[in-house]
Amino acid sequence: MRPLFHPALEDIKPEAILYALSDPERVAIFAKLAGAGGGGTCSALADLGNRVIPKSSLSNHFKVLRESGLIMSERQGVEMRNQTRCTELDERFPGLIRAILTAYGQLPGQPKAN
Amino acid sequence: MRPLFHPALEDIKPEAILYALSDPERVAIFAKLAGAGGGGTCSALADLGNRVIPKSSLSNHFKVLRESGLIMSERQGVEMRNQTRCTELDERFPGLIRAILTAYGQLPGQPKAN
DNA sequence: TCAACAGTTCCGAATTTCGGAACTATGGAA
């Protein structure tokens, strides 16, 4: 297993962010992670209610989120702890993440807009 | 040529917006249109400096922008007049478009962030 | 040493994107 790649803050590309968050499943995962404060594991974040996401797809979702710069993942024992990079991101792209989550109606503790 | 489809405001999906704007070429076109006030034609918006975009790709870009709800297109004589739906969009997804254009450093009259 | 678990990688099938060539619609000129 090669080490996980995380882009440096200044290397994060807006197109990668938008692409990553143009998939509702990934948004749901990311929003859940943003809401859940601490680091959720992959499988804990996987339950989106409506569908069983195959492990490999899930792994790929996390990879896309990670490599776009949206999350940080770190192995801790047998599982993976994930956390958002929201604070950093907001410095680089002010208001972006919040506006996106709001658009999806996924901002923690907010009524669904969609 | 079938008539052009434009989604109603309430049918616009955030995922479609993000997907459409996850392509730098489309962003460049959209930003140019947003900057250029009035309705630019397809070919007028096509010149992004760095690359000759094939007509068919260009047509497809406009289709993606149109069907995601980002722009309105209307035939006027031999050409196509396009305009952004920024005002409507900002009502439905407050701050979203601006945050995205800012992230790309494409907000009219702003230094490049990327 | 082994089994179980969390997640990754591999790889073939299905889907999507890209772009050249042919086509369509409109307006102006002869």
Next chain:
DNA sequence: TTCCATAGTTCCGAAATTCGGAACTGTTGA
């Protein structure tokens, strides 16, 4: 009218991407 030029769309095959099952890797606990 007919013909031509212009602006854009559609078609369709090739290339690239995505999806997901199966096999694999790394870690912990028995």
